Amino acid sequence: MTDNPEQFARDLEGISLTPEERQIMRNKLHAMTQLRRPRVGVAAFVARHVAACSALAVFAMASTAVAAAHRSMPGDVLYPVRLAVNDRIALAVAGDADARLEREMEQMERAIAEEELVSVDVLAHLIVSDERNEKSTADTPEPTRSVRGETTEPNTGTIGAELEFELDAELDLELRALERMLNDEESAVEVELTL
Amino acid sequence: MKPTTETAFLAAYDEHADALFRFCYAFTGRRDDAKDAVQETFTRTWSYLVSGKRVDQMKPFLYRTARNMLIDRARKAREHSLEQLQEAGWDVADERTPDPLLSAEAARAVRLAAGLEPAQRDALLMRYIEDMPPREIARVVGGGENAVSVRIHRALQKLRVLMGTHHD
Numbered sequence: 001m002t003d004n005p006e007q008f009a010r011d012l013e014g015i016s017l018t019p020e021e022r023q024i025m026r027n028k029l030h031a032m033t034q035l036r037r038p039r040v041g042v043a044a045f046v047a048r049h050v051a052a053c054s055a056l057a058v059f060a061m062a063s064t065a066v067a068a069a070h071r072s073m074p075g076d077v078l079y080p081v082r083l084a085v086n087d088r089i090a091l092a093v094a095g096d097a098d099a100r101l102e103r104e105m106e107q108m109e110r111a112i113a114e115e116e117l118v119s120v121d122v123l124a125h126l127i128v129s130d131e132r133n134e135k136s137t138a139d140t141p142e143p144t145r146s147v148r149g150e151t152t153e154p155n156t157g158t159i160g161a162e163l164e165f166e167l168d169a170e171l172d173l174e175l176r177a178l179e180r181m182l183n184d185e186e187s188a189v190e191v192e193l194t195l
Numbered sequence: 196m197k198p199t200t201e202t203a204f205l206a207a208y209d210e211h212a213d214a215l216f217r218f219c220y221a222f223t224g225r226r227d228d229a230k231d232a233v234q235e236t237f238t239r240t241w242s243y244l245v246s247g248k249r250v251d252q253m254k255p256f257l258y259r260t261a262r263n264m265l266i267d268r269a270r271k272a273r274e275h276s277l278e279q280l281q282e283a284g285w286d287v288a289d290e291r292t293p294d295p296l297l298s299a300e301a302a303r304a305v306r307l308a309a310g311l312e313p314a315q316r317d318a319l320l321m322r323y324i325e326d327m328p329p330r331e332i333a334r335v336v337g338g339g340e341n342a343v344s345v346r347i348h349r350a351l352q353k354l355r356v357l358m359g360t361h362h363d
Contacts, residue, residue: 005351008358009323011304015220015297016213021230029208029237033201038245 074115083111200244207253208237214325215257221308221320222265226294232268236261254327255334262317262335310357315350322347 017025066085069078087107094100212233219236220229239260243250250256294302308316317336321327327335329343336343 004358005319005323005354008304008307008354011298011300012217012221012308012320012324014301015217015305017216017230017233018296022212025212025230025234025237026205026208028234029241030201030205032238032241033204036241036245038200038247 073117074111204237204241204244207240207257211254211257212237215261217324218258218317218320219261219265221305221316222262222313224305224309226296232261232265235264239264252331252334254325255331258321258325258327258335266313307354307357311350311353315346315353318343318346319350319354 065078065081066089069081069086072078072082090107091100091103094103215236216229216233219232220226223229223232236257240250240253240257297305308320311319314336318332321332321335322329329340329347332343333340336346
């Protein structure tokens with residue numbers, strides 16, 4: 001027998017379970033695994049599938065945004081999403097080239113109509129808010145306007161009031177121009193009569 | 196097909212049971228205690244897996260679990276008197292009865308291992324019998340790789356002394 005650490009290690013390698021001991025122990029452990037199953041909670045599932053759950057969350061958020069963008073109008077936060085995503089998807093599933101062209105035309109016409117609708121809506125809102133302001137500011141003297149353009153300073157508290165003042169001023173100019181034309185014509189007729 | 200937890204667990208048993216038994220035998224010096232230790236180690240490992248936790252490297256995990264459990268048992272055994280141990284079923288005669296399944300050389304090697312300091316013995320066994328690198332041994336016993344290498348070196352020196360004394 002050689003006395004060295006390698007021999008010591010080889011001697012110890014002779015220690016092992018007998019096949020019967022090994023099988024008995026394995027059977028006991030197998031029975032234990034059947035009685036007590038691994039628990040996979042939500043937290044453990046998410047921790048093990050971080051990438052898949054993240055992708056699922058992103059997909060859910062994106063789908064929600066697309067669905068919410070479906071009824072968005074110009075000026076809304078999600079309107080760009082509707083133009084960039086919803087409309088493109090609709091074009092992609094349209095079918096042949098003719099169907100796609102038709103769908104594209106519909107989208108353009110709808111976008112124009114929506115823009116106009118929003119503009120009218122904004123203007124109506126401005127006028128209504130202007131009327132409310134006029135009623136609420138009873139102490140403030142009302143602007144005096146005449147056909148001949150003798151106006152006081154407009155109530156510049158609202159944009160609607162400014163627009164109305166400018167429109168009145170334009171109308172006034174046109175009326176004065178018409179008056180001059182009438183006067184010129186009358187003068188010309190009088191001259192003809194005297195001659 | 197991805198293996199289930201049960202399949203992976205039993206595969207780990209098939210791969211490491213013998214080596215773990217050797218380790219526990221060298222620690223305890225008794226066959227029955229070593230078998231109990233192996234069974235307890237795998238039971239505790241399964242409890243760990245059942246609770247939803249993961250084991251990245253099974254081999255160092257098993258050795259660390261076995262070693263901690265054996266150290267706890269040894270500490271508790273020292274706290275009890277001989278009479279208390281006998282009342283619990285421990286028989287002095289068991290110590291003198293040789294293991295019939297153990298060769299003379301293996302029995303001698305076990306006696307030599309018992310003469311080493313526990314930390315040195317564990318590091319030596321894991322390095323020379325289980326072929327574990329110092330980095331892996333450090334995960335089991337704690338400390339750094341350098342400390343493990345020093346322990347192994349000192350264990351070898353002590354072993355040579357014990358072998359020389361044994362033959363003298």
